[in-house]
Amino acid sequence: MALSRRGMLALTGTGGAGLAAGLATGWSLGSSSGSTSEGGGDLVYDFHGAHQSGIVTPAQDRLHFAAFDVADDMTRDDLIELLQDWSYAASRLMLGIDVSATGAFDGGAYLPPDDTGEAAGLGASGLTVTFGFGRSLFLDADGADRFGLADRLPDEFTTLPKMVNDFLAVERSGGDLCIQACANDPQVAVHAIRNLTRLAFGRAVLRWSQLGFGRTSSTSTTQTTPRNLFGQKDGTNNLKAEEPDRIDEHVWIPEGASQGWAVGGTYLVARRIAMTVEVWDSLQLQEQERVTGRDKREGAPLSGGTEFTAPDFAKAGADGQPLIDPRSHVARTHPDNNGGIAMLRRGYNFVDGNDAQGRLDAGLFFIGFVRSPDRFATVHRNMARDDMFVEYLKTTGSAVFLVPPGATSEGHWVGESLFA
Ligand SMILES: C=CC1=C(C)c2cc3[nH]c(cc4nc(cc5[nH]c(cc1n2)c(C)c5CCC(=O)O)C(CCC(=O)O)=C4C)c(C)c3C=C
Numbered sequence: 001m002a003l004s005r006r007g008m009l010a011l012t013g014t015g016g017a018g019l020a021a022g023l024a025t026g027w028s029l030g031s032s033s034g035s036t037s038e039g040g041g042d043l044v045y046d047f048h049g050a051h052q053s054g055i056v057t058p059a060q061d062r063l064h065f066a067a068f069d070v071a072d073d074m075t076r077d078d079l080i081e082l083l084q085d086w087s088y089a090a091s092r093l094m095l096g097i098d099v100s101a102t103g104a105f106d107g108g109a110y111l112p113p114d115d116t117g118e119a120a121g122l123g124a125s126g127l128t129v130t131f132g133f134g135r136s137l138f139l140d141a142d143g144a145d146r147f148g149l150a151d152r153l154p155d156e157f158t159t160l161p162k163m164v165n166d167f168l169a170v171e172r173s174g175g176d177l178c179i180q181a182c183a184n185d186p187q188v189a190v191h192a193i194r195n196l197t198r199l200a201f202g203r204a205v206l207r208w209s210q211l212g213f214g215r216t217s218s219t220s221t222t223q224t225t226p227r228n229l230f231g232q233k234d235g236t237n238n239l240k241a242e243e244p245d246r247i248d249e250h251v252w253i254p255e256g257a258s259q260g261w262a263v264g265g266t267y268l269v270a271r272r273i274a275m276t277v278e279v280w281d282s283l284q285l286q287e288q289e290r291v292t293g294r295d296k297r298e299g300a301p302l303s304g305g306t307e308f309t310a311p312d313f314a315k316a317g318a319d320g321q322p323l324i325d326p327r328s329h330v331a332r333t334h335p336d337n338n339g340g341i342a343m344l345r346r347g348y349n350f351v352d353g354n355d356a357q358g359r360l361d362a363g364l365f366f367i368g369f370v371r372s373p374d375r376f377a378t379v380h381r382n383m384a385r386d387d388m389f390v391e392y393l394k395t396t397g398s399a400v401f402l403v404p405p406g407a408t409s410e411g412h413w414v415g416e417s418l419f420a
């Protein structure tokens with residue numbers, strides 16, 4: 001593949017010394033022969049910033065998430081080059097332009113095009129591309145330090161304990177690297193993952209991937225609360241971008257964390273949670289609401305009020321029992337019952353076909369951003385132990401990635417601080 005940067009033609013083959021060299025001297029996005037924005041596709045988010053995009057960005061409607069394994073023969077320098085190439089390509093894709101300057105159509109008739117072309121004319125569609133590092137990048141399953149990164153592994157980067165409703169498939173779990181692509185057009189998100197996967201050819205292999213539709217959270221007060229496949233309003237009491245102090249407290253890795261290079265990053269916890277929708281659908285409305293702790297129509301807590309009224313876990317009904325069942329999902333996961341821990345949820349619905357009995361393989365691809373995996377585990381343990389909701393859920397995939405801080409400006413790349 002040949003990609004060009006500021007008039008410089010990069011290497012052909014698997015990717016990139018030329019690209020890395022371009023980065024070192026500073027690169028510019030210039031113009032592209034590729035896509036132009038049309039219709040609703042002209043929403044563009046900035047790739048550069050102190051934090052990566054796709055975290056507090058108002059949750060887009062579509063997701064393509066991918067986890068990768070780095071090839072066995074990769075060196076530390078190769079890994080750096082891959083991250084540089086991915087950063088450059090992502091910064092272009094987020095502008096709604098092709099992965100390289102010659103793109104889908106201008107590389108000449110005798111070469112495969114750099115860009116696969118299916119997003120031509122769709123614009124940026126609010127695309128965000130977020131990169132993460134798996135724990136195995138630092139220390140693999142055999143304890144090998146493949147890239148000289150073991151002493152950069154944060155103490156906080158622990159593995160999640162097994163939970164009661166875990167039925168984890170190896171082929172849907174883990175990974176050395178991840179890319180979360182979110183957009184308002186599914187083809188734009190798929191195009192991003194497809195082209196970044198292609199760019200990694202010979203360097204990293206796709207391990208598993210997940211498509212998601214219909215965001216199941218709002219991450220901004222400008223958004224209405226969406227519904228998940230149980231028909232519930234989901235995301236009501238989520239952390240919102242308009243609460244920077246709470247985001248600082250709960251999401252970003254703080255100064256004083258064990259590894260300074262990760263400050264300003266966060267941890268992404270991905271859980272593929274199958275929902276037994278047919279069983280749920282046969283529950284009485286009243287029981288669905290009791291299990292959730294909120295009413296289904298408005299999403300208001302069962303202690304009273306409207307959607308955004310704070311739940312009152314102490315409030316009792318005429319029978320003297322709490323109006324919100326202590327084993328409801330809201331009671332088990334609320335910060336008041338978890339030592340104040342909150343997380344930024346940014347998940348998506350999925351339907352991946354059906355089984356031989358006609359039951360949908362449907363659920364929620366949960367994505368949560370937290371400042372340490374241990375904080376997620378605390379809430380999840382409390383939920384898994386006796387949340388009534390768990391009866392209707394089965395977790396089939398799981399992975400945790402450290403999302404490093406953002407590439408601050410052009411010429412910088414995601415992951416730079418790890419190798420500094
Ligand atoms: C441990 C983390 C969580 C997992 C896993 C999880 C799965 C999950 N949740 C829903 C539906 C809802 N979740 C709601 C609230 C909520 N959920 C979590 C955490 C996990 N959920 C938290 C921290 C909260 C917020 C609690 C609070 O502060 O009140 C709600 C209520 C509406 C809302 O506030 O978003 C719903 C509905 C599903 C379907 C699911 C797995 C499939």
Ligand SMILES: [Fe+2]
Pocket residue numbers: 329333
């Ligand atoms: Fe939840």
